[in-house]
Amino acid sequence: MKYCPECRSELTRRVIDGKERLACVNCDFVVWGNPVPVAAAVVEYDGGIVLVRPRAKPAVWALPAGYVEDGENAEQAAVREVKEETNLDVRINRVIGTYPINRPNKALIYIALATETIGGELRAGDDALEASIFTVYQAIEKLRGTTSGKALESYLMADKLQMQKV
Ligand SMILES: [Zn+2]
Structure with missing residues (x-):
C-alpha cells in the first residue's frame, strides 16, 4: 500500500x-x-491425530484450519473447517492457545481448539488433497517447526493423553 485509501x-x-x-x-x-x-482444530480419530494436506499448501501437513468467516466465532469456524476438510463432525472442548503469525503482507492470529469427534467418516473434502490419521509421534514429526506443531504439543501436554501412545 503506497497511498491512503481515504x-x-x-x-x-x-x-x-x-x-x-x-x-x-x-x-x-x-x-x-x-x-x-484463523481457527484450527486438533481432532482425534481412530486412536490418532487427523492431519490434512490443504489444497492451498499441498506440500505440507497441517491441522485442519481456515479463516473465520463473517458472523462466525472461532469455534463455529473450526467445526465447519473440520467438516469441509475431513468430513468429520466435531464439537469444541476448549481453547488450546492463540498464536500470532506474521507474514510479510498479512498478520494472522491462529486460534487452536481442542475437539471431540462425534460423527462422520474420515475422507478428504474439497479443501484438502488428503486427510489421514497419524500416531501422536508421527503427527509431531510432520508438524515440527510449524504453528500447527506448537498447538499440537500444547494440546498433548495439557491433556496428558487419554489416547494410546503408539
Ligand atoms: Zn489520508
Whole structure:
C-alpha cells in the first residue's frame, strides 16, 4: 500500500503507539495490520491425530484450519473447517492457545481448539488433497517447526493423553 485509501495522499512510515507503521501524511489513516483470525482444530480419530494436506499448501501437513468467516466465532469456524476438510463432525472442548503469525503482507492470529469427534467418516473434502490419521509421534514429526506443531504439543501436554501412545 503506497497511498491512503481515504484521501489518496502518500503513506509514510512513522512511530504510532510505540510501533513503526504506515500512516497517511494528510489524514488520520493508519495501516494497523490487525491480524486476521484463523481457527484450527486438533481432532482425534481412530486412536490418532487427523492431519490434512490443504489444497492451498499441498506440500505440507497441517491441522485442519481456515479463516473465520463473517458472523462466525472461532469455534463455529473450526467445526465447519473440520467438516469441509475431513468430513468429520466435531464439537469444541476448549481453547488450546492463540498464536500470532506474521507474514510479510498479512498478520494472522491462529486460534487452536481442542475437539471431540462425534460423527462422520474420515475422507478428504474439497479443501484438502488428503486427510489421514497419524500416531501422536508421527503427527509431531510432520508438524515440527510449524504453528500447527506448537498447538499440537500444547494440546498433548495439557491433556496428558487419554489416547494410546503408539
Ligand atoms: Zn489520508
